[in-house]
Amino acid sequence: MKKAIIVGASSGIGKGLSKLLVKNNYIVGITGRRTNLLTEIKNENPERYIVKTFDITNTESIPENLSELIEKLKGLDLFIICAGVGEENLSLDFEIEKRIINTNVLGFTAITDWVYKYFENQKFGHLVAITSIAGLRGSSKSPSYNASKAFEHRYLEGLRQKAHKLKLPITITDVRPGFVDTAMAIASKLFWVASVDKATRQIYRAIKHKRNIIYITKRWKIIAIMLKLIPNYIYYRR
Numbered sequence: 001m002k003k004a005i006i007v008g009a010s011s012g013i014g015k016g017l018s019k020l021l022v023k024n025n026y027i028v029g030i031t032g033r034r035t036n037l038l039t040e041i042k043n044e045n046p047e048r049y050i051v052k053t054f055d056i057t058n059t060e061s062i063p064e065n066l067s068e069l070i071e072k073l074k075g076l077d078l079f080i081i082c083a084g085v086g087e088e089n090l091s092l093d094f095e096i097e098k099r100i101i102n103t104n105v106l107g108f109t110a111i112t113d114w115v116y117k118y119f120e121n122q123k124f125g126h127l128v129a130i131t132s133i134a135g136l137r138g139s140s141k142s143p144s145y146n147a148s149k150a151f152e153h154r155y156l157e158g159l160r161q162k163a164h165k166l167k168l169p170i171t172i173t174d175v176r177p178g179f180v181d182t183a184m185a186i187a188s189k190l191f192w193v194a195s196v197d198k199a200t201r202q203i204y205r206a207i208k209h210k211r212n213i214i215y216i217t218k219r220w221k222i223i224a225i226m227l228k229l230i231p232n233y234i235y236y237r238r
Contacts, residue, residue, distance in 0.1 A: 003073040005029040005066070007056060007111060008083030010037035013130055013180060016200035017080060022048045024204070029069040032083070056083050056107035062114055070118070078207065079115045080128040081108065086145040097144040104148035109155060116159050119170045128173040128207060129156055133220055135176070136227045137235065160212060171210045175203055178220035192219060 004021050008014040010032035018028050018041060027048050030038050035053045042049040050072050054065045070076045085103045089096040112127065119125030134142075135149030156174045163170035179193040194217045206214040215221040227235075 002026045002077045003029075003070075003075045004078040004080065005031065005069060005073070005076060007031045007079075007081045008130075009041065010034045012082070013177075013196060013199055013203070014080070014082035015041060016196045017082070017203060018049070019044075020200050020204050021078075026078070027073060029073050031065070031069070056111050057102045059106060059110035062110050066111075066114060066118075076118065076122075076125065078126045078128065079119075080130070081111060082130045083107065083111075084130065084132075086132075086134075086142060088141045089144065090141060092143070100142075100144040100148055104145070105151055108148075108152055112155065112159065116162070116170070120163070120166070120168060124169045126171040126173065126207065126210065127156075127159070128175060128203070130175045130177065130203075131156070133176045133178050133215060133224055133227070136224055137230075171212075173206060173211055174213045175206065175216060176213065176220070176224070177216040178223060180216065192217070 002025065004026045006014050006018050006028060009018045009030035014032070018030050021028050022045055027050070029050045029052060030041055031052045031054060032038055033053065033055045035051070038051045038053060042051050050069060052065055052069045054061055056062065083103065085100055087096060087100075108129070112129065115127055119127065129152060131152040132149040134146045135151075135153045137146065139146040153174060156172050160172040163172065177194070177199060180199045181193050181195055199216045202214070202216050202218070215224055
């Protein structure tokens with residue numbers, strides 16, 4: 001039986017993936033800040049879930065918490081990070097910017113760094129991160145959110161290159177959703193909104209096929225191409 005950890009499993013994509021992995025013969029360590037929501041998931045199948053409550057912004061606690069969880073799982077094959085925050089910030093309120101950076105940059109880096117080194121030491125593993133198509137361009141409505149997702153894209157690319165140079169079977173999958181029907185859908189105008197069920201099924205297929213980068217849903221790849229090609233003088237009018 002394979003072992004997985006999902007960070008940010010209490011709701012949305014993380015919760016959906018935890019249930020899908022259990023259906024596909026995984027034992028899953030689920031983490032998040034809200035113990036009651038994690039416990040509700042565990043109660044559906046107590047023998048297949050292990051709960052550990054912690055906040056990734058408390059970076060000093062990450063090594064101890066993950067080590068304890070892996071010990072209870074008796075190993076680790078797959079690690080998925082779904083934890084993240086985002087909100088519009090038209091007024092550039094620094095407290096909002098700081099909150100986003102603390103989670104999406106500092107917390108993200110601390111946890112992916114630790115997990116990558118764990119996989120490097122055991123000589124294999126699969127790291128999956130839910131980032132966002134927002135990382136492809138900047139945004140006047142949420143500067144720090146888009147910037148933090150761009151950071152995540154490049155950081156994962158660096159880890160992928162690192163594993164390649166070492167010739168290790170460590171897969172790094174960057175999942176870039178458009179709009180999914182979760183609390184993280186922060187834009188005022190939404191379109192092509194995918195259900196959590198559809199998003200998680202596509203992510204699971206990408207995990208099975210060890211993809212490097214995927215867009216959720218698939219048609220968001222069209223938007224990604226367009227975003228990269230739009231000249232600045234047009235993009236800045238948005």
